[in-house]
Amino acid sequence: MPSVNGSAVKKVIVACDAGMGSSVMVASTLKGKLKKYGVDVSHTPVNELPGDEGVVVLCHQGLAARAQQTAPNAVVVPFAIFMGDPAFTKVEKAIANGEDLES
Amino acid sequence: MSLPDAQVNKNRSGGAGAAVQRLGRFLSGMIMPNIGAFIAWGLITAFFIPTGWTPNEGFAELVGPMITYLLPLLIGYTGGKMIHDTRGGVIGAIVTMGVIVGSDVPMFLGAMIVGPAAAWLLKQFDKAIEGKVKAGFEMLIDNFSIGILGMLLAMLGKLIIGPVVQQLVEWAGDGVQFLVDNSLLPLASIIVEPAKVLFLNNAINHGVFTTLGTVEAEETGKSILFMIESNPGPGLGILAAFLFFGPKMLRASVPGAMIIHFFGGIHEIYFPYILMKPKLIAAAIAGGMAGVLTGVIFNNGLVAPPSPGSIFAWATFTPRGEYVTMFLQVFIAAAVAFVVGFFLLKFDKELRQEAKEEAEAEARGEHIAA
Numbered sequence: 001m002p003s004v005n006g007s008a009v010k011k012v013i014v015a016c017d018a019g020m021g022s023s024v025m026v027a028s029t030l031k032g033k034l035k036k037y038g039v040d041v042s043h044t045p046v047n048e049l050p051g052d053e054g055v056v057v058l059c060h061q062g063l064a065a066r067a068q069q070t071a072p073n074a075v076v077v078p079f080a081i082f083m084g085d086p087a088f089t090k091v092e093k094a095i096a097n098g099e100d101l102e103s
Numbered sequence: 104m105s106l107p108d109a110q111v112n113k114n115r116s117g118g119a120g121a122a123v124q125r126l127g128r129f130l131s132g133m134i135m136p137n138i139g140a141f142i143a144w145g146l147i148t149a150f151f152i153p154t155g156w157t158p159n160e161g162f163a164e165l166v167g168p169m170i171t172y173l174l175p176l177l178i179g180y181t182g183g184k185m186i187h188d189t190r191g192g193v194i195g196a197i198v199t200m201g202v203i204v205g206s207d208v209p210m211f212l213g214a215m216i217v218g219p220a221a222a223w224l225l226k227q228f229d230k231a232i233e234g235k236v237k238a239g240f241e242m243l244i245d246n247f248s249i250g251i252l253g254m255l256l257a258m259l260g261k262l263i264i265g266p267v268v269q270q271l272v273e274w275a276g277d278g279v280q281f282l283v284d285n286s287l288l289p290l291a292s293i294i295v296e297p298a299k300v301l302f303l304n305n306a307i308n309h310g311v312f313t314t315l316g317t318v319e320a321e322e323t324g325k326s327i328l329f330m331i332e333s334n335p336g337p338g339l340g341i342l343a344a345f346l347f348f349g350p351k352m353l354r355a356s357v358p359g360a361m362i363i364h365f366f367g368g369i370h371e372i373y374f375p376y377i378l379m380k381p382k383l384i385a386a387a388i389a390g391g392m393a394g395v396l397t398g399v400i401f402n403n404g405l406v407a408p409p410s411p412g413s414i415f416a417w418a419t420f421t422p423r424g425e426y427v428t429m430f431l432q433v434f435i436a437a438a439v440a441f442v443v444g445f446f447l448l449k450f451d452k453e454l455r456q457e458a459k460e461e462a463e464a465e466a467r468g469e470h471i472a473a
Binding site for chain 2: 047069084
């Protein structure tokens with residue numbers, strides 16, 4: 001299982017099916033929150049996720065299986081709802097406090 | 104009760120589900136990057152055709168060539184590019200030209216077939232000769248491989264694929280017409296609404312309805328097919344039901360979700376609420392069917408594909424003089440979804456338990472933690 005320490009995260013990618021709708025929305029809300037830690041937030045279609053290590057991917061749980069197939073080395077953190085999901089807080093906390101994240 | 108940790112449920116989908124999503128993504132992936140071009144075409148149509156807002160013969164000349172050439176070529180290019188980068192895109196466009204010339208209907212389906220197929224063939228050729236080309240001859244080979252293969256495939260497209268796909272498109276159109284004539288179109292919602300929630304929304308809408316609807320809109324000026332998946336009504340009704348009768352801890356997030364869904368057109372935002380209470384899918388289906396039925400009764404249609412499915416996109420592409428029935432279609436869909444959602448949530452065991460515990464706690468005068 002890929003894992004990464006929050007302090008090593010430089011890039012968080014939000015993925016959705018088309019990479020044009022919900023992922024853009026989630027990414028723009030996260031961008032503000034993670035900016036102060038020097039973490040870049042971007043969005044992409046789930047099929048075009050880069051396979052790099054040390055990348056944290058956020059996507060809806062219904063797409064998580066596909067995300068992990070496309071990017072086997074990325075840490076995939078699934079969420080259930082698009083606003084106020086605990087997964088967003090978890091990622092932010094891990095980055096702020098240097099805690100481990102794993103898929 | 105706290106929000107479920109998505110991590111625990113992540114292995115539920117996968118296998119077959121992921122494969123279907125992948126196929127759907129492949130179809131919608133050729134259309135979605137080009138939606139802007141569809142909208143430009145739709146705006147030009149809505150304004151300048153004889154029945155439009157500001158009829159203008161000169162500008163209306165854009166309508167035909169854009170739907171016949173521009174849109175299929177963009178789709179063929181994008182489909183090719185998905186398989187084999189820019190080279191794939193170029194050969195995809197060349198071969199799409201073959202099927203366009205070989206048929207009399209807009210060749211979206213043809214472009215979605217030959218674009219990726221041509222790119223795949225070119226990819227095989229490129230792989231076969233990789234490392235075997237003498238230094239200095241790469242450019243010559245690269246250009247002429249696209250040129251020659253493109254020429255042959257375009258001829259094949261013109262002679263065989265174009266006419267065959269045209270026949271398929273006509274059958275599909277007849278099938279849709281049959282459903283419309285016999286008022287069977289609402290049944291589509293039984294498949295569409297559950298598929299949406301499984302994140303096949305783009306695949307269904309753009310893979311099927313955008314393609315068939317645009318062909319119909321070119322003939323008749325509008326199509327009801329654009330209104331089946333993209334109606335923001337059912338989602339609004341379900342969110343409203345959650346706002347008043349849903350689990351307490353979810354209610355706070357609902358108003359924001361309603362705005363994003365109804366005005367921003369991002370339907371994904373209501374899927375999680377249904378996935379948490381799966382029986383609510385019945386409310387989505389009922390709302391969807393009621394909406395489509397209303398549309399069939401009033402002979403509604405939209406001029407171009409409204410994407411994203413926002414009420415603003417719907418209003419933009421509503422034909423002149425059909426606003427009342429369009430809003431009625433959205434409103435009825437929302438109302439039906441709300442009422443069905445209300446009953447499903449009202450008689451939900453878990454929620455009744457939650458309400459009961461709360462009432463008891465209140466009776467004991469305890470403070471209730473949110």
